Amino acid sequence: MKKLKLGVISLGCDKNTIDTEMFLGSLVDKFEITLNEEDADILIINTCSFIESAKQESIDTILDISKYKSKNLKVLVVTGCLSKRYGKELFEDIPEIDILLGVMNYDNILKYIEDFIKTGNRIIDNENKENTIFEANRILTTPKHYAYLKISEGCNNNCTFCIIPKIRGRHVSRSIESLVNEGKLLATQGIKELILIAQDITKYGLDLYGEKRLIQLIRELSKIDGIKWIRLHYAYPEDIDDNLIEELKINSKLCKYIDIPLQHVSDKILKKMARHTRKDKIYKLIEKLREVPDLVIRTSLIVGFPGETQEDFEMLEEFIKQKNIDNIGVFTYSQEEDTVAATFDDQIDEDIKIKRRDTIMRIQQKNSKELLEKKIGKKFEAVVDSKNDDYYIGRLNFQSPGIDGIIYIKSSHNLNIGEFVNVKIVSCMEYDFIGEVI
Incomplete structure (x- = not known):
């Protein structure tokens, strides 16, 4: 049939x-x-x-x-x-x-x-049931050389603006054994880059093992033959400790890249968001992370959160002006029903939210160009993602697919999709590089 x-x-x-x-x-x-x-x-x-x-x-x-x-x-x-x-x-x-x-x-x-x-x-x-992670042999929809690896499901943070815990349930980790087995299977299928994702990767293992085991997981995945890059997404700032920072320094397979959802730097707004960190700790964390050579920090920010005054916004504006963050995603606050923040009386007008978002993005666009210019003349490893008529299109170790910039690669010989090559940066735009194969 x-x-x-x-x-x-x-x-x-x-x-x-x-x-x-x-x-x-x-x-x-x-x-x-x-x-x-x-x-x-x-x-x-x-x-x-x-x-x-x-x-x-x-x-x-x-x-x-x-x-x-x-x-x-x-x-x-x-x-x-x-x-x-x-x-x-x-x-x-x-x-x-x-x-x-x-x-x-x-x-x-x-x-x-x-x-x-x-x-x-x-x-x-669509009824609630005990939170588990659905597992099956995957049919990959990403390009054949990288894949996402979901290490846990759900979230316990209960930020006041976020509906995810009510949709995805409480935090549940997959076992290290399960993740390593999947990593090995992906490697046999040609995957060279694993992108570790969860709502909060820094709490990985706490529910299963009684302690956080992210570093142990990274080290086990790093042993897999064929895997060249391991990338970290959504590491909450309060749980980034010295051990993780050291791992970023010494693990050659761990990309010099970390995505930290900061959301804001005003203590008043962070408290209203029910975030578990504060402005001074964020500044100290960024300072520590900058000890990792060539590390790129990405974050997401929310502007126009209920009660955000001009003074609160200017704290965020000053934080960005200091070039603390390499890559930024800025969202205007969305008043989501069934969240605590949706009940707050001091909602912000939509036009103010949009104006604040655009202000941050203008500052960051200028910052990004200046940060990228500092890399001109330097040599990096790149992976080839695709090809157009004039260039190969790839990413450097510190560029995550779909959300960060890219590198346009000039090459005098043919390159394969998924191939890793050494490149020299020759110029840049606001968010993207142009490089040539060495």
Whole structure:
């Protein structure tokens, strides 16, 4: 019998990408995977609802795809954070949705699809259950030389602006053995760069082992043949200690890169956010991290948080002017229902939020150009990600895919995608380099 064609649309963060890869792995034996959504008999939309814009994108995608139900689309499955958060409303309001699953309910996805095909009865399963990490042999959707490795699920931090703990549950770590086995499997498939992600990687292992085990995990993954780079995403500032800083210095496979979600530097705002660090500790941490040669620090910031005065904003502005951070993502505060911060009376006007965001980005654009110019003439290792007509496009050790800058590489001979080469920086733009192969 001819297999039905299955397509997928994955929205939102890299953690969502991994979920998509996992449930694709659990379905690939039963269905033919198609990259053309118009050809799909079964289509899965993995949604996001972290902030209002992500929520709207997910809803628009569902409505846009639902039009295929009048053509050849037989089964429309909606999964992910939006379906966990607003499942019943979506199920009632959009009758084209055949199956709706929350983020804790992927283990039955194949059964539900088969049941719907047999009976035609719509299915909804987005109830809370004990938080676990869905694991299956992944079908990678990233380029063939790098992959994300989700080391834990959920979060215990309960920041007042964030809905994630209510969607993803409490923090749950995967075992070191499980992660090393997956790392080895990925290496046999040609993966050379592992990007470790979680809502908070610095608390890895606390629930399983009674103590934080991130460094032990990094060292075990570093032993895997074929893995050249290991990259850290979402390390909370209060848990970055001297041991992790030392590991960044001495581990040759650990990228000189760390993503720290600071969000702000005003003590008043940090307290209202229920963050566990303060301005003086942030400055001291940055100073310590700068002892790691060539380390690049990335962060995310929120402007326009309820009660943020001009004085609070100027503290953040001064922090950025000091060129403390190499790469920055700036978000205007999004008033998310069911969060504590949404109930605060002192909400900020949207036009003020946008003005503050643009101010920070203008400062950072100037900073970025100055920081990049200091690297002109220096030599680095780069990985080749793709090619256009004139250049190869790659990344340096301190550039994460999709969110940071890139390097345009000139080469007199052919390079392979996924190849690591030594390059010399010859010039730069605001965020990107131009280099040539040595």
